[in-house]
Amino acid sequence: MGQKSTNKDFKGRENKAQDAVSLVDGFLSGAVDCGASDVHFEPTEKELVVKYRLDGVLKQVEALPKILSENIIARLKVLGNLLTYRNDIPQEGRIETNGQNGGVVDKRLSVFPTIYGQRAVVRIFYQHKNLTELEQLGFSKPVLESLKKIAFKNQGLLLLTGPAGSGKSTTLAAILRFILKNFSGKSIVSLEDPVEIRIEGVTQVQITPFGEMTFPTALRSLLRQDPQVLMIGEIRDAETAKIAIEAALTGHFLMSTMHSGTPTAGFLRLLEMGIEPYQVTSSVSAILNQRLVRRLCDKCKKQNSKTSFYEAAGCESCLHTGYKGRALISEIVELDSELRKAIAQKTDLEKLETLLKSRGHTNMPADCRRLVGEGITSADEMNRVCGIIE
Numbered sequence: 001m002g003q004k005s006t007n008k009d010f011k012g013r014e015n016k017a018q019d020a021v022s023l024v025d026g027f028l029s030g031a032v033d034c035g036a037s038d039v040h041f042e043p044t045e046k047e048l049v050v051k052y053r054l055d056g057v058l059k060q061v062e063a064l065p066k067i068l069s070e071n072i073i074a075r076l077k078v079l080g081n082l083l084t085y086r087n088d089i090p091q092e093g094r095i096e097t098n099g100q101n102g103g104v105v106d107k108r109l110s111v112f113p114t115i116y117g118q119r120a121v122v123r124i125f126y127q128h129k130n131l132t133e134l135e136q137l138g139f140s141k142p143v144l145e146s147l148k149k150i151a152f153k154n155q156g157l158l159l160l161t162g163p164a165g166s167g168k169s170t171t172l173a174a175i176l177r178f179i180l181k182n183f184s185g186k187s188i189v190s191l192e193d194p195v196e197i198r199i200e201g202v203t204q205v206q207i208t209p210f211g212e213m214t215f216p217t218a219l220r221s222l223l224r225q226d227p228q229v230l231m232i233g234e235i236r237d238a239e240t241a242k243i244a245i246e247a248a249l250t251g252h253f254l255m256s257t258m259h260s261g262t263p264t265a266g267f268l269r270l271l272e273m274g275i276e277p278y279q280v281t282s283s284v285s286a287i288l289n290q291r292l293v294r295r296l297c298d299k300c301k302k303q304n305s306k307t308s309f310y311e312a313a314g315c316e317s318c319l320h321t322g323y324k325g326r327a328l329i330s331e332i333v334e335l336d337s338e339l340r341k342a343i344a345q346k347t348d349l350e351k352l353e354t355l356l357k358s359r360g361h362t363n364m365p366a367d368c369r370r371l372v373g374e375g376i377t378s379a380d381e382m383n384r385v386c387g388i389i390e
């Protein structure tokens with residue numbers, strides 16, 4: 001995978017810039033070939049280490065001699081239209097994907113200065129070909145029922161939380177299609193950055209984060225276009241959050257994503273963004289928190305005789321990782337009178353968590369335990385994703 005070169009091939013070569021062009025092309029196309037979501041170029045003291053993120057986990061694919069580092073980063077910056085003469089500041093841009101195979105819709109580049117030189121990360125966005133129905137995503141029955149109930153609403157806000165690559169776009173697309181199927185006449189608009197999943201029947205708008213069509217600008221004008229259902233790719237700032245909450249309070253059903261670790265942290269994040277507690281409690285219907293865990297490879301997984309759980313082994317089929325494909329774990333918190341009261345009183349995170357626990361809320365680790373019990377994933381993987389040691 002992308003290992004077209006070794007350290008010794010480069011010694012004595014003079015045309016480093018030429019090498020950099022073909023190396024960068026090779027790494028980027030190699031990443032697309034194996035479906036990697038990110039390519040990392042990490043300078044160390046003596047090398048430039050290249051890694052791919054596969055199924056959510058980083059895997060080193062190459063360690064290049066340090067002498068090539070500068071040219072490789074410079075080449076990436078040229079591709080991303082960044083300032084090549086500035087090596088001392090973080091920069092972000094996008095790499096043109098014209099004529100790209102492999103269903104790539106966008107590539108984002110970010111460079112950052114470190115003590116060993118500039119570090120670069122390319123995030124690759126793919127167009128999802130296999131549209132999945134809401135019922136097929138792997139939600140537990142109670143979560144699925146809650147989501148369906150919320151999707152039938154005419155007003156309110158459904159928030160999805162989880163880090164990048166936790167399957168949020170797939171879930172949002174599935175819910176939009178569920179709404180389309182049940183209410184074919186509804187006016188549905190989505191603002192995305194970038195558009196990863198094309199959905200027939202939905203007006204999809206591409207946001208340009210570095211241009212004029214930002215989330216707040218687009219959202220504000222869009223509300224005059226009489227939409228009933230709105231999907232906003234991400235709530236990143238207070239301005240977007242405020243417009244979204246107001247829209248949810250005035251006869252629109254909204255869905256969006258936000259960065260936070262748990263549903264309760266999501267509620268507090270909105271308060272931190274300057275949203276009034278009464279606005280949060282009267283607009284937010286629910287917060288869904290989700291992650292993807294790696295599935296144990298069916299060909300080589302082994303049952304531990306002591307615990308009876310399955311563990312990763314490794315075979316040709318799974319590239320000796322022990323895992324193949326991914327499964328969804330989730331938890332949902334719907335706002336009811338008790339939670340509304342707690343949020344209105346600006347209760348802290350710990351108290352909210354305790355309140356949920358006392359009511360028997362199934363949190364994400366508990367949902368993951370269901371998959372460990374069924375032999376779909378391992379306890380190690382659960383600890384990696386949920387961060388608990390048992």
Ligand SMILES: [Zn+2]
Pocket residue numbers: 297298299300301313314315316317318319320322323
């Ligand atoms: Zn295997």
